Amino acid sequence: MIELRDVTKVFPGGTQAVDGITLVVHEGEFCVLLGPSGCGKTTTLKMINRLVPLTSGTITVGGRDIQKLRATELRRRIGYAIQEIGLFPHMTVAQNIATVPRLLGWRKAKRRARVRELLGLLGLTPVDEFLRRYPAELSGGQRQRVGVARALGADPAILLMDEPFGAIDPITRERLQDEFLRIQREIRKTVVFVTHDIHEAIKLGDKIALMKEGRLIQHATPSQLLAQPADDFVRGFVGTDRTLKALRLTSVREIMDSGPLSVRDDDSLAAARRAMDRLERSFLPVVGEDGLFLGWVGRNSVLGPPSVCVGDRITPYAVLGSPDMPLNEALALMLESATGNLPVTDEDRRLVGLVSFDRLFESLRQIYVEREAGEGSP
Ligand SMILES: Nc1ncnc2c1ncn2[C@@H]1O[C@H](COP(=O)(O)OP(=O)(O)OP(=O)(O)O)[C@@H](O)[C@H]1O
Ligand SMILES: [Mg+2]
Numbered sequence: 001m002i003e004l005r006d007v008t009k010v011f012p013g014g015t016q017a018v019d020g021i022t023l024v025v026h027e028g029e030f031c032v033l034l035g036p037s038g039c040g041k042t043t044t045l046k047m048i049n050r051l052v053p054l055t056s057g058t059i060t061v062g063g064r065d066i067q068k069l070r071a072t073e074l075r076r077r078i079g080y081a082i083q084e085i086g087l088f089p090h091m092t093v094a095q096n097i098a099t100v101p102r103l104l105g106w107r108k109a110k111r112r113a114r115v116r117e118l119l120g121l122l123g124l125t126p127v128d129e130f131l132r133r134y135p136a137e138l139s140g141g142q143r144q145r146v147g148v149a150r151a152l153g154a155d156p157a158i159l160l161m162d163e164p165f166g167a168i169d170p171i172t173r174e175r176l177q178d179e180f181l182r183i184q185r186e187i188r189k190t191v192v193f194v195t196h197d198i199h200e201a202i203k204l205g206d207k208i209a210l211m212k213e214g215r216l217i218q219h220a221t222p223s224q225l226l227a228q229p230a231d232d233f234v235r236g237f238v239g240t241d242r243t244l245k246a247l248r249l250t251s252v253r254e255i256m257d258s259g260p261l262s263v264r265d266d267d268s269l270a271a272a273r274r275a276m277d278r279l280e281r282s283f284l285p286v287v288g289e290d291g292l293f294l295g296w297v298g299r300n301s302v303l304g305p306p307s308v309c310v311g312d313r314i315t316p317y318a319v320l321g322s323p324d325m326p327l328n329e330a331l332a333l334m335l336e337s338a339t340g341n342l343p344v345t346d347e348d349r350r351l352v353g354l355v356s357f358d359r360l361f362e363s364l365r366q367i368y369v370e371r372e373a374g375e376g377s378p
Pocket of ligand 1: 011012013015016017035036037038039040041042043044196
């Protein structure tokens with residue numbers, strides 16, 4: 001979808017910002033340009049939509065040389081979102097989002113429908129309220145969402161994003177990243193995304209292109225980058241806690257014990273006791289008639305008269321995991337709540353799995369072993 005061949009950029013003052021980069025981004029792929037400040041990420045991005053002219057080399061988009069496309073045609077196919085700046089302060093949210101559609105001559109009704117759709121998609125609701133506000137009347141995180149909505153305005157196949165979640169607090173940032181991942185799963189744009197944050201790169205990228213001083217040092221999947229750093233620069237950049245970072249790449253679903261055995265809240269204590277004996281467990285999850293997860297029942301609490309049922313002896317749960325949760329979050333939850341077992345529930349809080357600390361620890365060990373193997377091979 002996007003192909004850079006031997007691309008260089010020397011600015012008029014003589015700064016060589018980009019030095020012979022060759023990079024292919026496939027359709028629907030999320031490519032992260034990562035690297036320290038001043039390494040040429042923004043310049044690379046801007047050359048793709050011709051905001052910066054290239055000095056030498058070629059860039060093709062959808063198989064066509066960008067030099068041979070008209071700038072308007074190029075920008076119709078490419079959305080562009082940048083950090084902070086970008087929103088027009090004198091225009092409402094709706095007018096901002098409709099910028100490109102208006103330039104492309106979309107009809108008013110179509111523009112309006114698109115604005116509403118995008119506000120909904122990015123969770124800026126109630127839509128009627130947000131579309132008439134001005135950028136100064138939004139929080140930082142909301143402004144960034146509008147920036148992303150504007151980039152998506154004309155439904156471009158390609159999205160260029162330059163630290164779009166840069167200037168916001170870490171919690172909102174995580175949320176925006178999650179939302180963006182969810183949206184990306186639906187809309188499957190080809191994305192080139194600039195960041196200098198390794199965590200953000202690992203979380204979002206299908207591929208990471210790590211740059212240094214205008215050159216491309218390694219282009220690989222996040223797990224390859226973590227497991228097999230090409231050189232000391234990459235090793236230093238990804239950090240010494242690579243194993244922990246790699247936990248981000250595995251979801252709870254991949255390691256959980258699915259369909260775990262449980263008891264019902266209307267079961268008798270004797271039945272729960274028998275189940276524990278049979279399974280050699282000192283506790284079991286309790287679910288309601290509808291499969292909803294209610295909590296735990298332990299061996300110490302299943303002694304009692306036959307009239308008492310499990311529902312009367314439930315120990316409430318402290319934390320819940322979800323199948324899509326990355327393992328680093330699952331680990332953090334378990335450590336914070338001192339739980340040896342993480343119940344995994346679906347959106348309706350139905351029990352779908354369990355992750356034990358031992359299982360999680362085993363995954364951690366596997367990652368470590370793979371990494372060592374990777375480093376040992378040529
Ligand atoms: N218009 C310009 N004229 C001259 N030099 C420039 C220009 N724009 C960027 N540069 C230089 O090119 C180099 C690469 O800049 P670029 O903005 O691409 O870096 P970056 O990787 O995006 O950095 P950051 O993470 O700080 O945003 C830097 O040395 C910068 O000073
Ligand atoms: Mg930059």
